[in-house]
Amino acid sequence: MTPELKNHLSEEALDDVLIGLGTAQSHAHLAVCPECRDQVKTFLGDVTLFNAASIAWSKSRLPRPYVSEPRVRVHAAFVGWVVSAAALVVLAFGVWHHRPDTAPRQANSVPSQPTDSEAQIAQDNQLLQAVNAAISPDEASPIEEYKILESSHPYPKAHSKKRMK
Amino acid sequence: MATATLSALRIASVQRPRLESAMAQRAGVISELDDIDELVRLHQARIRRFVTFSTGDADLAETITQDTLLRAYRGRESFRGDCSLSTWLTGIAINVTRDHLRSGRYKFWKHLKATALDVHEMASFLPSEAVSPERRVLAKERIKELYAVLEGLSYNQRTIFLMKFSEEMSVDEISEILGMAVNTVRTHLHRALKAVRSKLGAKI
Numbered sequence: 001m002t003p004e005l006k007n008h009l010s011e012e013a014l015d016d017v018l019i020g021l022g023t024a025q026s027h028a029h030l031a032v033c034p035e036c037r038d039q040v041k042t043f044l045g046d047v048t049l050f051n052a053a054s055i056a057w058s059k060s061r062l063p064r065p066y067v068s069e070p071r072v073r074v075h076a077a078f079v080g081w082v083v084s085a086a087a088l089v090v091l092a093f094g095v096w097h098h099r100p101d102t103a104p105r106q107a108n109s110v111p112s113q114p115t116d117s118e119a120q121i122a123q124d125n126q127l128l129q130a131v132n133a134a135i136s137p138d139e140a141s142p143i144e145e146y147k148i149l150e151s152s153h154p155y156p157k158a159h160s161k162k163r164m165k
Numbered sequence: 166m167a168t169a170t171l172s173a174l175r176i177a178s179v180q181r182p183r184l185e186s187a188m189a190q191r192a193g194v195i196s197e198l199d200d201i202d203e204l205v206r207l208h209q210a211r212i213r214r215f216v217t218f219s220t221g222d223a224d225l226a227e228t229i230t231q232d233t234l235l236r237a238y239r240g241r242e243s244f245r246g247d248c249s250l251s252t253w254l255t256g257i258a259i260n261v262t263r264d265h266l267r268s269g270r271y272k273f274w275k276h277l278k279a280t281a282l283d284v285h286e287m288a289s290f291l292p293s294e295a296v297s298p299e300r301r302v303l304a305k306e307r308i309k310e311l312y313a314v315l316e317g318l319s320y321n322q323r324t325i326f327l328m329k330f331s332e333e334m335s336v337d338e339i340s341e342i343l344g345m346a347v348n349t350v351r352t353h354l355h356r357a358l359k360a361v362r363s364k365l366g367a368k369i
């Protein structure tokens with residue numbers, strides 16, 4: 001029996017081999033000891049299966065829509081500037097158009113009146129004069145004949161004022 | 166003085182091809198980093214796998230994977246090229262995971278809704294070329310058992326185990342990325358291996 005096969009590798013020595021820190025002595029033992037070699041092989045086989053399945057699973061996962069943030073930031077800044085500039089232009093245009101339009105718009109807002117002819121004006125004046133003559137105070141009221149106006153009404157001034165109106 | 170300058174130039178001329186090679190390699194990786202779609206295509210599945218089995222939460226892993234790739238893309242200028250790109254990305258993924266695990270938001274959602282990984286589903290993805298049809302059922306059982314053991318490990322033990330045996334990193338690389346002493350990494354690995362082999366090794 002060779003010295004390497006006298007004892008199997010200790011747990012720690014086996015772990016060191018798996019970690020990649022095995023000594024030359026450990027590797028020499030593994031070269032001639034099928035049992036220790038099987039332990040290493042089994043462990044690495046399980047890890048290989050795990051890695052193969054897990055990476056296949058990870059690749060199969062549907063990625064979320066990837067947001068390339070730096071590009072979006074550049075676009076957002078650009079769009080922001082454009083929108084601000086457009087808003088300023090619209091505002092300036094509105095202010096510029098607002099002032100000269102104020103007077104004409106007010107004038108236009110009053111509906112246009114049809115102009116009267118000279119004959120129509122003369123006819124209206126005649127009518128107004130006739131009305132004035134009809135309500136003129138020069139003509140005596142029939143009530144005054146009975147002299148009841150001042151005695152019957154307690155507030156003659158107020159009453160007369162109302163009537164005058 | 167002149168001799169010193171000459172010897173410095175000689176050293177420089179000897180080192181130049183190696184330096185140029187390293188620079189060219191770095192330039193190649195940086196150009197890979199410049200294209201975020203390419204970065205996602207090449208590394209998303211691997212990072213998602215690592216984070217999923219490290220945290221045990223598939224939904225959280227999805228978020229962390231995206232954060233990792235975005236952070237790598239934004240910080241691509243800081244990639245020095247002194248390790249492989251996948252190692253660098255794994256380091257970022259670990260930092261992002263730590264940030265998430267520390268945040269109160271994660272703890273709240275973790276209590277509210279744990280999105281545990283469906284290991285049966287995962288095992289069913291075992292590629293047909295990886296194992297013969299006769300051994301397929303047994304292989305799936307071994308995968309489930311290995312995952313069950315990993316679930317029982319501490320976060321550090323599980324993460325270090327995955328870094329070593331899934332990401333195929335050296336102990337030195339793990340030590341550097343995690344900021345742990347090499348002996349501490351070894352201790353975690355020994356404990357993880359002891360747990361795994363005591364459960365799976367008994368069936369040999």
